[in-house]
């Protein structure tokens with residue numbers, strides 16, 4: 243067919259003699275928009291179908307024409323038996339088009355997220371459960387789209403808004419301010435965050451893969467096509483697109499310029515494989531390493547207790563002292579003892595209620611439980627007991643923080659505070675119960691024997 247003088251390639255596919263692209267179950271055929279060429283293309287496909295036994299499903303096949311007179315288009319539709327459609331078409335659920343993706347097209351992604359959240363919001367989920375849902379379900383939805391193309395700014399902003407609202411309110415949209423700045427939340431857990439992704443940077447890191455593929459001059463059809471249509475003989479690293487280039491291609495060029503702030507040409511040339519995560523982390527302004535992540539994200543700590551611990555470690559719980567400072571509460575006094583201002587240190591260590599719980603824990607576990615939360619975590623981290631023992635102690639502290647916070651809230655909502663002995667016994671029960679379920683396999687006999695005596 244390509245040899246025939248009657249066949250003409252699609253103008254943009256002429257140099258690389260491209261007539262078709264095959265995907266798993268799909269096929270794209272392309273040629274110049276004249277009846278003769280299209281007819282030859284269809285005949286070639288028919289020949290292939292007859293010999294290979296692979297036929298096109300007419301109901302699912304479409305013709306996309308551009309710059310052709312209507313009468314010609316009708317002839318093509320009649321001869322092919324396919325229906326006429328207009329760009330963008332959807333491939334694996336994502337709209338494909340060389341033009342800028344409109345907000346309406348990508349709005350589908352936001353709608354999907356909102357639908358999920360509406361299902362979840364009817365359930366009474368803990369903060370930790372909401373966080374896990376964001377990290378698993380919502381981020382994977384977004385990641386799927388983000389690896390294919392640059393999402394419009396307003397869509398990315400909507401996604402951020404959902405990520406910011408859902409962990410705190412359980413809803414897709416909320417006016418309730420979050421307790422922690424967004425850039426902090428976006429750090430990984432070792433750096434004090436929740437491991438959420440900065441959606442704009444993540445999208446850019448994904449698209450950076452195409453920049454890298456061009457630097458590496460990978461041998462594939464896309465690189466050959468880009469080289470023939472846009473780059474010609476120019477150097478990719480210094481290339482500037484013309485304003486008539488497709489929106490999508492210009493976005494890849496914009497991404498290249500942004501990557502230049504973090505990588506040199508030889509950095510990218512030196513990468514044997516492209517790691518989205520590594521590129522993302524380099525672009526992310528990393529916060530200093532924290533030492534309390536092993537308290538909040540300890541595997542032996544009940545998941546439900548982790549989020550409160552994460553907030554407590556950063557002194558970000560809405561204590562009465564804090565609420566008084568911002569004018570929400572008239573009094574700053576502790577809701578449990580009513581004797582001193584309720585800041586984090588008072589609530590978890592100095593208050594008579596928590597002091598006695600900490601004393602009981604000290605007796606139970608054989609380690610001093612004094613100082614601030616940070617001091618305690620550091621001291622235990624540096625102590626010479628086994629890793630398993632440290633994890634158990636951290637789990638106990640984490641559970642204590644949760645139970646003290648819960649008691650303080652009970653005092654506010656129900657006007658009653660559980661007794662110290664009741665709190666201590668439920669603390670022991672919770673810690674032992676959880677650890678028995680997730681007991682690490684690597685625990686030594688000595689460690690296990692110690693745990694059993696608790």
Ligand SMILES: [Zn+2]
Pocket residue numbers: 576577578579580581582588589592593594595
């Ligand atoms: Zn108190």
